[in-house]
Amino acid sequence: MDILLQVLANGLMLGGLFAIVSVGLTLIFGIVKVVNFAHGEFLMLGMYGTYLVTSALGLHPFVAVIAVVPVLFILGALTQRLLIQPLMASGDDHIQIFATVGLSTALINLALLVFGADIANTPPHGLRAPVEIGPVRVLTGQIVIFLAAIALVVGLQAFLARTQTGRAIRAVAQNRAAAELMGIDVKRIYALTFGIGAACVGVAAVLVAPLYPTSPNSGTYFVLTAFVVVVLGGLGSIGGAFAGSLLIGLIDSVAGFYVGSDMREIAVFGVFLLILILRPSGLFGSRLKLAHVSP
């Protein structure tokens, strides 16, 4: 019984990790309707940023938030403005996919050039210390990630629902032409949204870096599951992606323990394919709010 609880706890913690990495990806997809294949590389850059701040200045890794989040916001906004926006006029979505895949490759190679292929370990500053909650043991840093994921999801939803800018963002997603007729600068909203999405993965990077080694390929490792989660949650639904993250985390953990660790990915992708076949619009596709296709 205690073992099962431990396995479930591990699953939830893993789910929190997937959630925090995928929130920004969901937002960008839901509003800008662009699949950002460079999302993982934004994460990787944020992890390196955290590593540099922590090891060079000897500060607590969380302090890196002050630098990493604004830098990623700007990187995201510029990606939209300089790379995606000019391609949007072409009306061919495939070109945008190639563009973000290209950006992803470029960033990996840039990281190889600057940081080399060696692994960088961010000093954990106590974040790898275990805490006992009843019969289960998890890492302090994992709990922080889980709580931060919830805070990010709730905060983002409240921002979209309650603020004037949040409403403008949803308006652009629902009917781009009508949004322009309301006086909304649609291009500005796209850049802002891309920036917010990238800033979210910046938060994730700062929290993830102390727990996992950083290398130029870190992004690829984390983000594959994030794509699964985003599709599973019903493309563009932030709440859906969160629920999907927990589900995938639990499946991963349970399958890894009871079936065998080499079976984890088979279980995760098996369930993923099954859900796609049974519910092509994702688990929460019927309540798809953000990704309402504009005419």
Add this chain to the structure above:
Amino acid sequence: MLRLEGVHAGYGATTILHDVSLDVAAGEVVTIIGANGAGKTTTLRTIAGLLTPTAGRITFEGQDVTRLSGHEMVERGVTLIPEGRQLFPEMSVRENLLMGAYRRAARARQAETLEEVLELFPRVRERLDQNAGSLSGGEQQMVAIARGMMARPKLLMFDEPSLGLAPIIVSQVFAVVDRIVRSGVTVLIVEQNVFHTLQVADRGYVLENGEIVLRDEAKALLANDHVRRAYLGI
């Protein structure tokens, strides 16, 4: 207030509007009459900044606005209530109306304007918390008009406000348009019900194949043989 001089505009390589010149003075109600495909919607979209003229000039309140984009025109005080309503379907009626007041000049007086507008649309008030996508066609049109008014525009443009509505709803829409006109807002309107519109309007333009072929006082157009035959079916 608004002046188009020799405007050419269209979609991509296809030019739809050829040498269109028209003007609207402050406080006036002006209508554009034309057959399906004549370019009425294209004209309104060009004025609204959604299309950029390939030649010619547009001025608004004496300033050149030819190359301004849609949201910049809204900031200047030009609002288009588009053909086919174009509401935000997954937002409540209230949120749709608040989006209407996004324009800087309207934002500060949001609450006050909302009260004023709802005064005019009691049916919309009853539906404030409902999703806009779940309204009937007539209700959606009322919300679209109310949303346009939320911007407190200087020039309000209507594109086919009665399109696809049942006759009884059409007369309600006209009643609302009449009230807006009487309140003194400058209006440029395109409407399939030419007879009614010419009675409300001060002046009108007749658009055929993207060219202005006739311009006159509304009363004179009502008496014009060509207009009577082609657009009034008399």
